[in-house]
Amino acid sequence: MTLLRTNDLSAFYGDFQALFGINVTVEQGETVAVIGANGAGKTTFLRAVAGALATAPETVMFDGMPIGHLTPHEIVRLGIAMVPEGRRLFPSLSVEENLLLGTHSERAGPWNLKRVYELFPRLHELRHLPAPSLSGGQQQMAAVGRGLMSNPRLLLCDELSLGLAPVIIRDIYDCLGAITAEGTTVVLVEQDINRALDAATRFYCFQEGRLALSAPTKNFDRTAITAAYFGL
Amino acid sequence: MEPDRVEQETTAGSVLDLLAVRAQAALSFVQTGLLQARVTETGVERVERGTQASRIFALVAVAILIALVAMPWWGDAGTMRLVGEMAYYVALAQLWNLLAGYAGLVSVGQQAYVGLGGYALFYLTGPMDMNVYWALILAGPFAGLMAIPVSFAVFRLRGAYFAVGTWVVSEVFALFASLIAILGAGSGLSLTPAILREISSSRDVRGAVLYLLSLAISALVFAVVYLLLRSRHGLALTAIRDSEPASASLGVNTFRTKFIIYIATAACTGLIGGLIFLQKLRISPEAGFSINDWTVVVIFMVVIGGIGTLEGPFIGMLIYFVLRELLADYGSYYLILMGAIAIAVMLKAPFGIWGWVIQRYDLQLFPVGRRLALAPPEDAAKR
Amino acid sequence: MDWINILIQGGLLGGFYALFAIGLSMSFGIMRLVNIAHGDLIVLAAYVALLVVWNTGLDPFLSLVVVVPVMFALGYALQRGLLNQTLSGGLLPPLLVTFGISIIIQNGLLQGFGAYDHRLQVGAIETASLRFPGLSVGVYPLVVFAVATCAIGALQLLFYRTRLGRAFRAVSDDADTAELMGIDNRKLYALALGIAMIFTALAGVLFGIRTIFAPLSGPIRLILAFEAVIIGGLGSMWGTLIGGMVLGLAQAIGAALDPTWQILAGHLAFLAILIVRPSGLFPRTRD
Numbered sequence: 001m002t003l004l005r006t007n008d009l010s011a012f013y014g015d016f017q018a019l020f021g022i023n024v025t026v027e028q029g030e031t032v033a034v035i036g037a038n039g040a041g042k043t044t045f046l047r048a049v050a051g052a053l054a055t056a057p058e059t060v061m062f063d064g065m066p067i068g069h070l071t072p073h074e075i076v077r078l079g080i081a082m083v084p085e086g087r088r089l090f091p092s093l094s095v096e097e098n099l100l101l102g103t104h105s106e107r108a109g110p111w112n113l114k115r116v117y118e119l120f121p122r123l124h125e126l127r128h129l130p131a132p133s134l135s136g137g138q139q140q141m142a143a144v145g146r147g148l149m150s151n152p153r154l155l156l157c158d159e160l161s162l163g164l165a166p167v168i169i170r171d172i173y174d175c176l177g178a179i180t181a182e183g184t185t186v187v188l189v190e191q192d193i194n195r196a197l198d199a200a201t202r203f204y205c206f207q208e209g210r211l212a213l214s215a216p217t218k219n220f221d222r223t224a225i226t227a228a229y230f231g232l
Numbered sequence: 233m234e235p236d237r238v239e240q241e242t243t244a245g246s247v248l249d250l251l252a253v254r255a256q257a258a259l260s261f262v263q264t265g266l267l268q269a270r271v272t273e274t275g276v277e278r279v280e281r282g283t284q285a286s287r288i289f290a291l292v293a294v295a296i297l298i299a300l301v302a303m304p305w306w307g308d309a310g311t312m313r314l315v316g317e318m319a320y321y322v323a324l325a326q327l328w329n330l331l332a333g334y335a336g337l338v339s340v341g342q343q344a345y346v347g348l349g350g351y352a353l354f355y356l357t358g359p360m361d362m363n364v365y366w367a368l369i370l371a372g373p374f375a376g377l378m379a380i381p382v383s384f385a386v387f388r389l390r391g392a393y394f395a396v397g398t399w400v401v402s403e404v405f406a407l408f409a410s411l412i413a414i415l416g417a418g419s420g421l422s423l424t425p426a427i428l429r430e431i432s433s434s435r436d437v438r439g440a441v442l443y444l445l446s447l448a449i450s451a452l453v454f455a456v457v458y459l460l461l462r463s464r465h466g467l468a469l470t471a472i473r474d475s476e477p478a479s480a481s482l483g484v485n486t487f488r489t490k491f492i493i494y495i496a497t498a499a500c501t502g503l504i505g506g507l508i509f510l511q512k513l514r515i516s517p518e519a520g521f522s523i524n525d526w527t528v529v530v531i532f533m534v535v536i537g538g539i540g541t542l543e544g545p546f547i548g549m550l551i552y553f554v555l556r557e558l559l560a561d562y563g564s565y566y567l568i569l570m571g572a573i574a575i576a577v578m579l580k581a582p583f584g585i586w587g588w589v590i591q592r593y594d595l596q597l598f599p600v601g602r603r604l605a606l607a608p609p610e611d612a613a614k615r
Numbered sequence: 616m617d618w619i620n621i622l623i624q625g626g627l628l629g630g631f632y633a634l635f636a637i638g639l640s641m642s643f644g645i646m647r648l649v650n651i652a653h654g655d656l657i658v659l660a661a662y663v664a665l666l667v668v669w670n671t672g673l674d675p676f677l678s679l680v681v682v683v684p685v686m687f688a689l690g691y692a693l694q695r696g697l698l699n700q701t702l703s704g705g706l707l708p709p710l711l712v713t714f715g716i717s718i719i720i721q722n723g724l725l726q727g728f729g730a731y732d733h734r735l736q737v738g739a740i741e742t743a744s745l746r747f748p749g750l751s752v753g754v755y756p757l758v759v760f761a762v763a764t765c766a767i768g769a770l771q772l773l774f775y776r777t778r779l780g781r782a783f784r785a786v787s788d789d790a791d792t793a794e795l796m797g798i799d800n801r802k803l804y805a806l807a808l809g810i811a812m813i814f815t816a817l818a819g820v821l822f823g824i825r826t827i828f829a830p831l832s833g834p835i836r837l838i839l840a841f842e843a844v845i846i847g848g849l850g851s852m853w854g855t856l857i858g859g860m861v862l863g864l865a866q867a868i869g870a871a872l873d874p875t876w877q878i879l880a881g882h883l884a885f886l887a888i889l890i891v892r893p894s895g896l897f898p899r900t901r902d
Contacts, residue, residue: 050795076797088792090785097781104782105797150797338710340651385886388893389845391706392649396841397889400882403838407879523834528718535711564722571718578708578715579700 003028003154003185004049005061011048018044020209026154031176031186033196033217036206037229042189043085045206046156050082051075062154076105081152085159087143089131095142096127102149109151110182116145119175137168144172154185161192173199193225207231289597300447304440312439316446316511318553320504323453324526325533325545327497330457333540334466335493336473338391341398343527344382344405345375345498347520349505351409354421354515359414364430368506375502379495387490399523406521420516442511449507453500458542458598465489532570536577538586542598547585620751625867627753629860630760631825634818635840636855637766638811644850645787645807648698648709652717654837656812659720660686660819661828665733675735675824683816690812695805702804717833724830732827741824759821766814767852783807835878842885848895857896
């Protein structure tokens, strides 16, 4: 069943148009990648879905319900969680407090502190430290954990690999498997194409606010992707 | 190759329009780099300042000014007092608007300079036995000088904290004034009849002189503000207001610009303060540094009329005086009403009445912006 | 000059000023809102207490039972109904709207109660003092200082040991991301002002017992609260207590030299600290 569908989604920052009529569908349980260069509109797309950008109600449909007009916190309660670009952990809070913050939407589900620590054992040791004292990779894990704590049906991940060493990126993507095994639907926004395409079953390529290409990831021709990515 | 020049045809082409353009030019006599003709492939672009509406308005304004200046011959003392009050309030409003609306310095302490100017006038004419006109001339610079050390303290603060900080400074001045014996301490000072006679022995003539002074000072202040905004500094101010870091990165000396504006505004406010208390005949710490009289009312005028515009303070001033006259019998209810109106305006129309007008009709009566006038391409082909 | 008693008196005065400052500090810390009407709300609380005392004959301390919930509700409604709408417009709307509210409260009180001074009376405790060899400590200021310390302690507990406090800190750090994590910012801000008003109510009533108040007494209380916060350093509650004590000390010293110099001495100390150490004594904010 279709969990997320956007209908002709357009988004503006003041007078500047960032998205032009995006049509995306995500089926329940899927992992879908959204790739594109800087400024292609990928983060804008996630923010629009998460409610941080106001749009017309019917342009974003979640589980058949229009959500375009809802506020972010209402959308979290419905089951969409965001792992923001750049992690955005709360600096005044410890690691554990950051994780606990994910529970404010009061949704039931398999994810709790214990399970998140099982997924990211390193976080358990660091749990009482202030969030800024963690390394980039550890912060990313904490940010993912924080998102999971709201037991989302749909997890939006914005640039998990940003600023991280390849080894760390691999560790994080390995954990993704455990997350999808619980049935969580995942949308991955990435600039690192290979990682994204390996993890996902389908992908969308954005280019300057428009959808340039969409296809299954299996065996897809990379030259076509490069052309769409750069708008050639 | 011969530069092409294409003239913009005046649509009215009449004598009146020519007069209007002359009046327009008369009102803005110092122009640096006013019209720059640039040659391009497609035609000529001209950087223009005037608009049709502003030219018409310029004519009307000149007519009104003539009527106002002539009032001692056709008006009575009461009306002159009222119009004089309107004139100095609009000047105070223009100055606060310059600080807050253009320079982004929201001060809730400008009453300090009103009081300082007033006390300067009283001290110079009283204990220092100076001629009243000289004292008035010195009141402004005195306030401006006092603003220098003040700025060292308050410029440490930003935003709303800056606002409250300026308020504290004003309270400090008021407290000093109430403690210093030679300034009359808590009860203040009065102007002696001898000082008043320096202006004139006749009360009517005095009233007329003070009225014309009020007009003159108000016009002077407005001219200063207007020219400042039309100059390079005005552009710098708008840039700073929009984004301080961005303008700093472009080479605008933000601190110096804000500093100069703050001192200049303080000096002008001091001059007005001297005039106000010259008319009131006595000064006390409470009256001189009254936040209600010199700041609350002024802020309301600017906010309701339209902050960040030159037309706004005039509109706000008119609305205030209408409200004040209408609600005169109801005690301080008119202040409650003004408070409620200000809140409503801030929430629904944050750019005030004139801001709303600009948005809907794109009118500008006092042009400070620069508009690019594009010549139609086919004219360039005619050679 | 009985300097020790003067210093004690000044330090204890800090308790009052800290109570004044808590509400302002919370508003700014959580909502980035400097509430110009803060002082007037303190005075309003005193007037509410006066009404309760007049109509029920209750002791002013007991009137808090009514005043605190009333002020909490007022704060919640004010933030939810009015102030929340000003938060996204930049610097001017919150400043000017709270300024407008300040004018409305002042003139409303003026119309309702007239331009008279009032004071809440509680009897003997107002002038009682504890006597030690060489020392005389006022009982009432001591009690208020204790209340202020407990209030700040309670607030720290709230911020660092509760779920709600965690949400407050998160919103204070990054309001956008907090919303993306499922926090209802608007409700949280309203709750924050409501809680701030609990301390405002305490401040209004307790200070109204010590000193006379009138409809236009708000601004000076705002300024004192503001000075305590700036001296102590933005973002630190305990710093605000210290700031209040420094302010009280400066005032006490000034008053000892000449009673009319009391308030001025406080202002001058504030300006001096502002010039020399603009971020305050114990600054903590990330802005």
